[in-house]
Amino acid sequence: MTCQPPIHRLPFLVPALLLAACSGSPEGGTNVATNKVAAVSPSAVAIVKDATGKSIGEAQFTEENGGIAVAVSASGLTPGVHGTHIHMTGKCDGPDFKTAGGHWNPTSHQHGFENPQGSHKGDLPNMEVAADGIGTVRFSIPGATIKDGEGALLDADGAAIVIHAGPDDMKSDPAGNSGDRVACGIILGG
Incomplete structure (x- = not known):
């Protein structure tokens, strides 16, 4: 058998x-x-789209070590330096993406890492985009949460990730003189 x-x-x-x-x-x-x-850490994701609605990248958000780890990757961008920020409203109506509102700022600080009074929670480092149009940025936002607590990223009107045409000067209030908004993604909780 x-x-x-x-x-x-x-x-x-x-x-x-x-x-x-x-x-x-x-x-x-x-x-x-x-x-x-x-245990699974709270997380969120955004599909980043250009002004024509074409998907050009993704942003991932994960709660870890007392904050939010952010990883953004995109392609099809103009080579150079681009300001990248989390904006306070989960809307990305093209072509200018102004519906995303201003920078996410639950602590009521001024803009920029060089600001002695502290920066917005939505301020991220500039994204370096290579000659092939591909760029990435990784950063941690200390003391931030995705869903829970006062000032959480995903509040009643949500949030968005925005990539700008030019570099953020890291000091000019309220937005770092980054120029036009060229890509946007609505952040959705996982």
Whole structure:
């Protein structure tokens, strides 16, 4: 007597084995070995679009280490330096994206990392865009939350990530003289 399953049952057996193998995933869910639910940090994402509505990138937001880790990547941009900010309203009506409002500023500070009175929570470093039109920026926003607490990123009217035509001078209030808004993405909670 053999222990091999009949060939006609293999298509049902393979997906079941794959599902069992993935159920202990570190991204969250129940770990079969310990029967404990893994903690998942609050997160959010934005699909960044240009003025024509074409998707050109993504921004990811994850709560960690007492703040929000931000990672933005985009392509199809003009090479050079671009101001990148989180804006206070979750609207991205093109072509100028002014519906995103001003910078996210729950602590009522002035603009810019060089401002001695503190910067907006929505102020991010400039994005360096290479000759191929691809740029990225990574940054942590200390003391910020995505959904919980006073001044959370995703409040009643949401938030957006905006990429500007020019560089942020890191000091001019209220927006760093970054020029026109060339791309925008509505931040959605995960």
